[in-house]
Amino acid sequence: MQGKLTALGVARLKKPGMYGDGLGLWLQVTGKGAKSWIFRFTLRGRSREMGLGSAHTFTLAEARDRARECRKLTADGIDPIQVRRSKRQEAALEAAKAxxxxxxxxxxxxxxxxxxxxxxxxxxxxxxxxxxxxxxxxxxxxxxxxxxxxxxxxxxxxxxxxxxxxxxxxxxxxxxxxxxxxxxxxxxxxxxxxxxxxxxxxxxxxxQKVAHHPALPFKQVPALLIALTEQEAVAARALEFTILTAARSGEVMGARWSEIDLEAGIWTVPAGRMKAGVEHRVPLTAPAIAVLRAVQGLDRALVFPSVRRGRSISDKSLRTALDTAGGASVTVHGFRSSFRDWAGECTAFPRDLAEMALAHSVGDATERAYRRSDLFEKRRALMDAWAAYTGSDA
Structure with missing residues (x-):
């Protein structure tokens, strides 16, 4: 039975509580005097409550109409809460058409x-x-x-x-x-x-078969470095530095002076700029430091700045420098393979040391967890040998 509440009674109610009108419609009065309509129903053995709006917005008669529509849905086994949610989503999607x-x-x-x-x-x-x-x-x-x-x-x-x-x-x-x-x-x-x-x-x-980055045979790297020294562009210095450090081009292009310690000969690439998300220390050889000295003062923040102020050089700039030096058939990334091939064929340095120089993960997760050192000084010896080789007439 419905009709326990009256419009005047609803207006006068001040005491916090729930006041039933019948057939699932309730008036909720809170401690702050707010009043709202609630519809209580049971569907598939589960009791639920659904808000029907503020009593200041909807009159008693309007609340009864809303409750009646909800009862019609529950009589057909339809959840009125889900129906309202779907309508809101449809309205949002309609508004999103623009x-x-x-x-x-x-x-x-x-x-x-x-x-x-x-x-x-x-x-x-x-x-x-x-x-x-x-x-x-x-x-x-x-x-x-x-x-x-x-x-x-x-x-x-x-x-x-x-x-x-x-x-x-x-x-x-x-x-x-x-x-x-x-x-x-x-x-x-x-x-x-x-x-x-x-x-x-x-x-x-x-x-398409997986294609590896075309790499310059390591025996041709010294000659290409000589050709790079004949170019005055910043991109040529960046490419020299990339080859000498065996770093990824993205790490070099984004290099900042705050990462460089010229006195200690260390370039610390932060985790946020590394592919593996782990900080990587790079030993700087004498030729690598000479490259850095050549570009020092061009920009306060960026090591290899673009001609466009505040930006680092681009991949395209490195590509142009490589093409000009005679490396049109290879890629910048391929120099990492050149370094790896040289280390494997021409030196007695352990394989894992060369992999660590390339910032590759070595060993399984357990082994890496127990390795406390990045073998920095041993890697410095490896990079010194690479610098000596690339500066030779090999």
Whole structure:
């Protein structure tokens, strides 16, 4: 039976408590005088409560109407709370129709780029989207992105540029996951690989064999270093430093003077800039220090600055320096292989020492846990031998 409450009684109630009107409708009065309508119901043996709004907003008659609609749903075995939640989600998605994929991508990049270790990685994100994604779906509502549209982006590049296509797919997936979390689209992600696109596209390994970075034979490294000394560009000095330290190009391009101790001959690359996320100390040989002296004073913060103030040199600059020195057929990253081949074929230094010089993980997790030293002085001897070799006429 309903009708235990009256409009006047509702207005006069001040004492905190729950006051029933009947048929599941209750008035809740809190200690601060706030009043709200509650609908209590039992569905599938479970008792639940659902707020129907403030008594200052909805009259008793309106609250009864709302409770009646809820009872109709429960009579059919439908949860009114779930129905309301679904309606709110639909309304949010409808409002999100104006939010484009491009806008979501820009917001994703802004939110995450501070956590990316490499400036190169940070630059690749927007450029890959601009080249391959935005022309197709960039200006479409993010809510409208479906499997057909994802395929329209990926199919033209999947077999021709599999590495790029794989990265693009992963970036689309991350942006769409971000959009779903923000409530701009449903949870289903049409860019996911497992159980979805894997059914429509061949595996990357099936369309292209894994290609290693072309490396210069170590016997030709001394001559190339001589050719680099004939160039005056900062990029040439950065490439010299990359070869002499056997470091990754990204670590060199982002090097800062705060990481360098010229007196001690140590370059400490912080964990945040290392691929493995672990701090790495690099022994600086006399030739490596000479390179640093040559660029000292160009910038207060960056060791190898770009001509554009406040920025480090780019991959393209290193590539140009390498091409000019006669290394058009090899890659900058390949010099790490040149160093590794030299250490294995021409020296008696232990294999693990060469791997540690390359900042590779050596041994299993247990072994690494018990190793307290980074064998720095032994690695210094190895790098001194490398510097002597590259400075010879071999």
């Amino acid at each position: 939010v484009t994929f491009r806008q979501c991508a820009e917001q994703y990049i802004a939110a995450h780029k501070a956590g990316w270790r490499s400036s190169v990685h940070a630059a690749q994100w927007p450029s890959s989207l601009a080249n391959h994604v935005h022309p197709v779906i960039g200006d479409l509502p993010v809510q409208a992105i479906d499997t057909d549209l994802i395929m329209k982006v990926l199919e033209p590049i999947w077999t021709k540029r599999p590495e790029t296509a794989t990265r693009v797919r992963g970036r689309i997936e991350l942006v769409l996951d971000w959009a779903a979390t923000r409530g701009y689209r449903g949870k289903e992600n049409p860019a996911r690989w497992k159980g979805h696109l894997a059914n429509l596209l061949p595996k990357r390994s099936k369309v």
